[in-house]
Structure formats: C-alpha cells, structure tokens
Amino acid sequence: MNTVAEALDIKITKTAESRLAQTDFSNLPFGKQFSDHMFIADYENGEWKNFKILPYGEIPLSPAISALHYGQAFFEGLKAYKHPDGKIGIFRPYKNAERANKSAERLSMPELPEEIFVQSIAALVSLDRDWIPTQDNHSLYIRPFMFATDAALGVQPSSTYKFVVLTGPTGPYFSKNLKVKIENSFSRASEGGFGFAKAAGNYAGSLLPAREAVKEGYDQLIWTDAKEHAYVEELGAANIMFIIDGKLITPSTRDTILKGVTRDAVLTLANSWGIPVEERRISVAEVIEGIESGKLTEAFGVGTAATIAHIAEIGLDDKLYTLSDPAGREFSNRVFKALNDIRYGLVPDEFGWNYIV
Numbered sequence: 001m002n003t004v005a006e007a008l009d010i011k012i013t014k015t016a017e018s019r020l021a022q023t024d025f026s027n028l029p030f031g032k033q034f035s036d037h038m039f040i041a042d043y044e045n046g047e048w049k050n051f052k053i054l055p056y057g058e059i060p061l062s063p064a065i066s067a068l069h070y071g072q073a074f075f076e077g078l079k080a081y082k083h084p085d086g087k088i089g090i091f092r093p094y095k096n097a098e099r100a101n102k103s104a105e106r107l108s109m110p111e112l113p114e115e116i117f118v119q120s121i122a123a124l125v126s127l128d129r130d131w132i133p134t135q136d137n138h139s140l141y142i143r144p145f146m147f148a149t150d151a152a153l154g155v156q157p158s159s160t161y162k163f164v165v166l167t168g169p170t171g172p173y174f175s176k177n178l179k180v181k182i183e184n185s186f187s188r189a190s191e192g193g194f195g196f197a198k199a200a201g202n203y204a205g206s207l208l209p210a211r212e213a214v215k216e217g218y219d220q221l222i223w224t225d226a227k228e229h230a231y232v233e234e235l236g237a238a239n240i241m242f243i244i245d246g247k248l249i250t251p252s253t254r255d256t257i258l259k260g261v262t263r264d265a266v267l268t269l270a271n272s273w274g275i276p277v278e279e280r281r282i283s284v285a286e287v288i289e290g291i292e293s294g295k296l297t298e299a300f301g302v303g304t305a306a307t308i309a310h311i312a313e314i315g316l317d318d319k320l321y322t323l324s325d326p327a328g329r330e331f332s333n334r335v336f337k338a339l340n341d342i343r344y345g346l347v348p349d350e351f352g353w354n355y356i357v
C-alpha cells in the first residue's frame with residue numbers, strides 16, 4: 001500500500017477509532033455501511049491534486065455548487081473480494097476507469113487519468129482491507145464519483161471538481177428472483193442523450209417509474225427504447241440478457257445503454273464456452289413470442305451490484321408471463337458460479353480480470 005500511496009503522494013489521515021467492531025457483518029444491506037476511510041482529490045486550474053485518504057465523514061461544500069443545481073455528477077461501481085490466500089482482488093478496475101472518462105466527457109467534466117482512478121482505489125481498499133466481508137456472495141462495494149464544485153449559478157461547465165471514493169461491505173443487491181414490468185410509457189434514455197454515462201441524473205429520472213412499478217407489485221422494470229417502446233434496453237440499473245433457442249442474446253450497446261463490465265465478462269465467458277452470442281436489437285415482441293413458444297428459456301440482469309439476477313416473471317400491459325424455474329436454468333447459474341469463482345480467487349484468472357492488491 002505504501003508504494004501505491006507514495007506514487008500518488010496520497011496524504012493519509014487514519015481514523016482515531018475504527019467503526020469495524022460495531023458493524024454487524026451478518027446484516028449488510030446494499031450501500032448502507034461505509035468503511036473507515038474515504039479518498040478525495042480536487043481538480044483545480046486544470047489538474048488533479050490534493051490526494052488524500054481521511055476518515056469517512058462529512059465534507060464542507062457551498063450550497064451553490066453546480067453539481068447540486070445542474071447535475072454535473074457521475075459515479076462508478078465496482079467490487080473487491082477477499083481471496084483464500086489473503087490477497088484482495090479488485091474486479092476489472094481499468095474498465096471502470098475507462099467508462100468514468102466516457103461519462104466525464106459527455107458531461108463536460110475533466111478527464112481523470114486511469115492510474116489515479118485505479119491507484120486511489122487500491123490504496124483505499126488496502127487500508128480498509130479488514131472491511132471486506134468473507135461470507136458467500138459478499139464483497140466490498142467501491143463507489144468512486146466525481147462532481148462539480150464551482151459555487152456559481154450560471155449554466156456552464158464548472159472549473160473545479162472533486163473525485164471521491166467510498167467503500168462499504170455488502171451482501172447481494174437482490175435477494176430473490178425478480179418480477180419485472182416492461183415499461184412502455186416512461187423512458188430512461190434517448191438517442192443523443194447520455195444513457196451510456198453513469199450520470200447521476202439518469203437515476204433521478206428512473207425513480208418515479210420504478211416506484212410506480214413497485215406499487216403495481218413488481219420488483220423492477222425493463223426499460224424499452226424511448227421512440228417506440230418496442231425494443232428491450234436494460235433491466236433497472238443492470239444490463240439484460242436472454243437465452244433464446246440456445247443463444248445468448250443481449251441488446252447491442254448504443255448511446256441509450258450503459259456498457260456494463262459484468263455484461264462484457266458474461267459475453268466473454270459465453271464465447272469461451274462456445275455458446276453462440278448475439279448482440280443486437282431485441283424486440284418486446286420477440287421476448288413475448290419466445291416465452292409463449294418455450295424458446296426463451298432464461299432471462300436475467302447482469303451488473304456489479306445485481307451480479308446475476310434471474311427474472312422469474314415478466315409483466316406487459318395487463319398480462320403476466322411466468323418463466324422457467326430459475327433454479328434449473330443452465331447458463332445463468334453456470335455463469336454466476338464461474339464469475340464468482342474468478343472474483344473470489346477460487347480458480348485461475350485466465351482472463352486477467354483481477355487487479356491484485
């Protein structure tokens with residue numbers, strides 16, 4: 001850790017008293033527990049500086065910061081896992097670094113060098129390594145984010161920013177198989193917009209539609225294209241995949257779809273197993289026909305927080321379709337295990353996905 005911290009010249013202030021002993025590791029709902037420390041960097045005069053790790057806590061900010069008024073803010077999400085040999089593996093952090101810069105570019109925010117992104121996370125995770133839970137399907141969730149800090153109310157790109165990293169121990173995001181609704185009036189993203197960015201504003205706009213779906217008895221919704229609501233795009237804040245006729249089919253990425261790291265890993269594993277993969281547009285009609293004919297045998301969401309989330313039921317208008325029993329699904333259960341085996345360091349990391357700390 002020292003070498004990493006030295007490379008970036010990170011000033012480390014350790015907490016006077018760890019909160020670890022008071023934290024109930026048998027109850028870790030997603031995103032509610034934070035580790036002892038956080039990382040902060042400032043962007044000023046065209047460069048990133050003031051790299052610090054300090055105790056997790058409040059940061060003083062002006063109420064005029066432009067992130068609060070005009071939404072110049074994005075985030076990332078990735079995880080660290082404890083391996084049997086005591087080492088820590090962070091799953092594909094350079095992929096998140098690359099995507100962070102795509103989000104930054106679209107939102108007129110500054111580029112963050114990939115090494116700052118990865119090394120800040122590595123230093124933080126190393127310091128708070130005792131916070132990584134070891135029970136099944138648990139990990140340390142890592143939340144890097146950037147936001148605009150100019151205290152000025154004109155609508156224009158900020159000239160100052162903060163990049164912050166928080167971490168926290170977490171269990172699975174979804175604890176059950178999902179009942180989902182195909183959304184055909186609200187939209188998450190449109191052509192020319194910024195659905196491909198992990199922009200904070202994308203999630204604000206999804207809350208009302210998701211709440212409506214919950215009121216109707218669903219767990220989540222399947223987003224469709226904004227123009228016709230005829231093509232499937234994503235599952236809540238996860239990518240969506242289907243097995244139809246023995247082929248793995250997922251919407252091709254475009255500016256309305258977030259390019260998931262988990263999506264990429266699942267497609268890579270499927271390819272390596274010789275399973276036919278199709279990245280293309282997939283219509284709602286094709287999904288419904290597939291369920292009715294029995295050709296659609298699996299439907300699931302893939303994401304860092306969601307891991308692999310089986311879809312058990314799909315609602316469209318007034319109809320509810322029941323899919324095959326998730327317990328018996330061949331591909332999604334196989335890929336869930338294969339991904340976990342790599343992340344938890346139980347098998348050789350043949351794709352070089354684990355960044356070892």
Ligand SMILES: *Cc1c(COP(=O)(O)O)cnc(C)c1O
Binds near residue numbers: 258260261
């Ligand atoms: C984060 C996210 C995903 C999943 O991406 P991962 O890199 O696999 O975590 C998919 N869709 C949306 C909208 C997301 O926000």
